[in-house]
Amino acid sequence: MEIKTSTEEGITIITPVGRVDTSTAKAFEDGVMEAINSNSKIAIRFSDIDYISSAGLRVVLMAGKKLTASKGTLVLIDMPEKIFAVFKMSGFDKILKISSSFEESKSFFS
Amino acid sequence: MLIKIKNNIEEINKVCDKAKKFCEKNDIPEKKYHDIVLILDEIVTNVINYAYPDGNDHEFNLEIKKSGNYIIIRLVDNGIPFDPLISTDPDVSSSLKERKVGGLGIFIVKQLSEIVEYSRINGKNQLSVTVAIYNKEKNHGN
Incomplete structure (x- = not known):
């Protein structure tokens, strides 16, 4: 796995x-935490992953908790159906913001 | 297909590559290939992380086979007794603040499969997971 990071309109996008x-x-956790430490507006893009296991879900949950506590925002974007199904069965679709695109x-x- | 796995987390790469070959050979649909790889990741990771607390090198067996509409995964290790099915399912309705991740791995495995069975036989942990290639009744939003 590699992590691409970019900033668009003040929002850090982690891919x-x-x-x-x-x-x-x-490595995923390090990348996400580094972004959170420098920006409160974070998007994680899921279009380029093969799968995310419970170890990865833990990192996403932790990021959501951390940003909510610090009044920041985390949005999960570009999630293929198969990946969304895993978030949904885990109940994460109800506690995290998921959006079809950037x-x-x-x-x-806003 | 029989795969010998060492208790090293890097072995996950090998498992994924072999699973890909298996799925291609058996014309498994892409969505189901994703589910199978995710299941394998979760159960193999459990064994690597928990079955051998002595820290020494060990090897265990993974078997994947197709039988009609089903993929049958069998994982056999000679590590310490470990029944992943005794962990309680996570509360998927709890709030973000209260949400914990414990037990999520095996919960996902149960959601994606028809049958998950554990037994301890002759000093070995045996976990078998049966996955339907084409779902009939069980549907997870697809």
């Missing part, structure tokens, strides 16, 4: 590429 599993969760997610950040 993990490959597999987000136990062996890569630490354009759509902007309303959450």
Whole structure:
């Protein structure tokens, strides 16, 4: 897995590429935490991952908790159906903001 | 397909590659391939992380086979007794603040499969997971 990071309109977009599993969760966590430490508006893009395991879900949950506590915003974007199904069965669709695209997610950040 | 796995987390890569070959060979739909790889990741990770607390090198077996509409995954290790099915399911209705991640891995495995069975036989943990290739009744939003 590699992590691409970009900033658009003041929002940091994190794009993990490959597999987000136990062996890569630490690198994913480091990338997400680094972004959170420098910006309160974060989007994570899921279009380029093969799958996300519970180890990766833990990182997303932690990021959501951390940003909510600090009055920041986390939005999960570009999630393929198979990945969304995993978030949904985990109940994460009810506690995290999920948006179909970066354009759509902007309303959450305003 | 039989895969020998060492108790090293990097072995997940090998498992994913082999699973991909298996799914391609058996014409498994892309969505189901995703589910199978996710299941394998969760159960193999459990064994690597918890079955061998002595820290020494060990090897265990993973078998994947197709039987009609089903994929049957069997994981056999000679580590310490470990029944992943005894963990309680996470409360998927709790708020963000209260939400915990414990037990999420095996919960996902149960959601994506038809049957999950654990047994301890002759000093070995045996976990078997049965996945339907084409879902009939069970549907998770797809």
